[in-house]
Amino acid sequence: MSAASLVEAALDAMTASLDPHSAYLNPEELRESEMVTSGEFGGLGIQVTQEEGRIKVISPIEGTPADRAGLKPGDIITAIDGKPLEGMSLRDAVNAMRGEPGSRIKLGIEREKDPPFDVMITRAVITIEPLRWRLEGNIGYLRIVSFNEKVADGVETAIAEMKRNTNGKLQGLVIDLRNNPGGLLDQSLAVSDEFLESGTIVSIRGRELGSDRTFRAERGDLVEGLPIVVLINAGSASASEIVAGALQDHQRATVIGTRSFGKGSVQTVMRLPVEGALKLTTALYYTPSGEAIQARGVVPDITLTGADDGSDPAHEIDLPGALPAQGEAKHNSQGAVDVNACPAIGQSADRELGCAINLLRAGSADSFLASLGLKARL
Numbered sequence: 001m002s003a004a005s006l007v008e009a010a011l012d013a014m015t016a017s018l019d020p021h022s023a024y025l026n027p028e029e030l031r032e033s034e035m036v037t038s039g040e041f042g043g044l045g046i047q048v049t050q051e052e053g054r055i056k057v058i059s060p061i062e063g064t065p066a067d068r069a070g071l072k073p074g075d076i077i078t079a080i081d082g083k084p085l086e087g088m089s090l091r092d093a094v095n096a097m098r099g100e101p102g103s104r105i106k107l108g109i110e111r112e113k114d115p116p117f118d119v120m121i122t123r124a125v126i127t128i129e130p131l132r133w134r135l136e137g138n139i140g141y142l143r144i145v146s147f148n149e150k151v152a153d154g155v156e157t158a159i160a161e162m163k164r165n166t167n168g169k170l171q172g173l174v175i176d177l178r179n180n181p182g183g184l185l186d187q188s189l190a191v192s193d194e195f196l197e198s199g200t201i202v203s204i205r206g207r208e209l210g211s212d213r214t215f216r217a218e219r220g221d222l223v224e225g226l227p228i229v230v231l232i233n234a235g236s237a238s239a240s241e242i243v244a245g246a247l248q249d250h251q252r253a254t255v256i257g258t259r260s261f262g263k264g265s266v267q268t269v270m271r272l273p274v275e276g277a278l279k280l281t282t283a284l285y286y287t288p289s290g291e292a293i294q295a296r297g298v299v300p301d302i303t304l305t306g307a308d309d310g311s312d313p314a315h316e317i318d319l320p321g322a323l324p325a326q327g328e329a330k331h332n333s334q335g336a337v338d339v340n341a342c343p344a345i346g347q348s349a350d351r352e353l354g355c356a357i358n359l360l361r362a363g364s365a366d367s368f369l370a371s372l373g374l375k376a377r378l
Contacts, residue, residue, distance in 0.1 A: 074111070232259075
């Protein structure tokens with residue numbers, strides 16, 4: 001073994017004993033991590049973790065080869081090109097899935113309630129369009145795919161276009177953060193700030209004295225007080241949880257869906273003198289109410305049920321070595337709604353979006369629940 005390989009193996013082993021998000025990044029991995037935040041990189045477009053020795057899908061990134069191939073949160077990857085992954089480390093599995101754009105890879109998949117099957121995927125240079133938007137009548141729909149460096153400017157442009165296309169009669173906004181794996185902190189702050197007049201967005205608390213920071217809103221509200229619904233699920237993580245938690249705590253939006261992933265830790269990337277970097281967890285995120293996101297996630301104001309496709313989505317707390325939840329939970333769901341009671345919207349027959357639009361049209365969470373013969377839980 002070369003000296004470089006020996007050092008890398010030692011650093012891998014040391015960081016593997018920490019939490020799931022601390023790692024040694026060799027020079028190639030460091031370059032790839034920087035490309036991801038720019039919105040363009042090579043690969044399958046999939047986030048994975050290791051749970052009980054198995055490689056589990058957290059979320060495919062929308063519009064990528066993995067997403068088009070039909071991979072879903074909770075899928076277990078059992079083999080790569082016919083080679084079983086049993087006993088393979090997460091890093092080795094990820095490296096095996098990397099390859100030249102245009103090359104093909106066969107993944108063995110296990111999905112709860114389904115027999116095992118294979119999926120062929122063509123690797124690609126992945127350019128992530130961070131958001132898209134459309135109108136449902138006079139209600140705006142804003143889908144944020146990830147928080148790369150382009151997203152905040154895109155939100156401003158989208159809102160301006162929504163107002164223009166409704167002749168200034170926009171009635172409300174749905175912000176869809178489902179299966180959004182997160183991204184840059186500064187972009188989550190900027191997006192939150194675009195809908196808040198003032199107040200705390202998120203706080204960061206670390207072990208070292210004087211390391212705590214609080215980020216506050218200052219821009220003003222782009223939609224000028226119009227009602228907002230935020231859609232989340234188990235694939236909503238990190239930066240998307242910051243946005244959902246901030247708008248929820250300031251009662252600026254009603255959050256609906258299922259509990260988010262719960263990735264509420266801060267990673268600091270420290271470049272090493274020779275090559276590569278250490279990515280180490282250094283602090284935790286706290287919502288404006290003082291609730292830690294870590295291992296708990298954001299609990300929706302209204303829980304949506306009945307959309308279970310048989311998969312078992314992973315949450316942060318399920319990961320080996322995950323940092324535990326801190327403090328007490330401060331939020332409880334006001335009620336639960338079966339999505340089958342809501343209309344199917346668009347070509348994808350999205351009933352969760354139908355619930356969000358009906359909630360906006362109802363005028364309040366209480367009115368929405370009452371329209372379905374339900375009462376809010378106090």
